[in-house]
Amino acid sequence: MAEPERAGPGPEVPAPTGVEIAPHVYVPEGVLAFSYSRSGGPGGQNVNKVSSKAELRLALHQIPISARARARLARLAGRRLTDEGELILTCEEDRSQSRNRAACFDKLRELIVQALMEPKVRRKTKPSKGSVQRRLDEKKTRARTKRGRGRHEAE
Numbered sequence: 231m232a233e234p235e236r237a238g239p240g241p242e243v244p245a246p247t248g249v250e251i252a253p254h255v256y257v258p259e260g261v262l263a264f265s266y267s268r269s270g271g272p273g274g275q276n277v278n279k280v281s282s283k284a285e286l287r288l289a290l291h292q293i294p295i296s297a298r299a300r301a302r303l304a305r306l307a308g309r310r311l312t313d314e315g316e317l318i319l320t321c322e323e324d325r326s327q328s329r330n331r332a333a334c335f336d337k338l339r340e341l342i343v344q345a346l347m348e349p350k351v352r353r354k355t356k357p358s359k360g361s362v363q364r365r366l367d368e369k370k371t372r373a374r375t376k377r378g379r380g381r382h383e384a385e
Contacts, residue, residue, distance in 0.1 A: 248261075249262060251288075251293070251335070251338055251339060251342060252338075252339050252342035252343055252346065253343070255293065255294060255295060255342055255346075256294070257288070257292060257293060257294065261288060261289070261292045262286060262287075262288055263286070263287040263288070264284060264285065264286055264287075264331060264334075265284075265285045265287070266281040266282070266283060266284055266285070266327055267281050267283045267285070268280070268281050268282070268283060269282050269283040269322040270283075270322070271322075276325055280325070280327070281327065282322065282324065282325055282326060282327045282330055283320065283321070283322035283330060284320065284321050284322070284327060284330035284331045284333070284334050285318065285319070285320045285334075286317075286318070286319045286320075286331075286334040286335070286338060287316055287317070287318050288316065288317045288319075288338070289314075289315060289316050289317075290303065290304060290307075290311070290315045290316070290317055291315060293342070295342070295345065295346065298348075299345045299346050300345070302344075302345040302349075303317075303341060303342060303344075303345035306341055306344055306345055307341060317338075317341075319334045319337045319338055320334070321333040321334045321337065
């Protein structure tokens with residue numbers, strides 16, 4: 231008796247290439263442009279010697295997301311978006327260049343995840359006729375109660 235064929239894991243999907251900038255969003259490595267400079271503010275000799283401030287530049291049109299998500303991303307980016315459509319993220323909180331670079335990636339990932347979330351559509355609703363009637367009945371009852379609290383003349 232022949233053994234039935236077993237279903238495998240399915241057709242093999244090629245592994246995405248490039249850098250994962252958000253869940254299931256990959257860009258080619260050459261698209262991300264990092265530059266480094268000296269951080270400002272206090273810090274002694276470290277600030278004077280080490281270029282630890284990280285700046286990430288990425289053109290919006292090179293991010294493989296839907297047009298609606300791209301529009302939301304542009305709105306979320308605000309002043310971090312240039313007139314040419316380039317997103318610029320900087321980070322200088324840390325003394326380490328690699329940690330500032332990772333923080334730039336985190337900021338980018340946060341922005342893209344927010345942009346990918348489709349906002350919930352608000353649908354207008356009307357109260358039911360029964361609820362409107364109950365509300366009006368309650369108002370009449372309260373009005374009668376309050377009217378009864380008026381000044382009573384002495385007999």
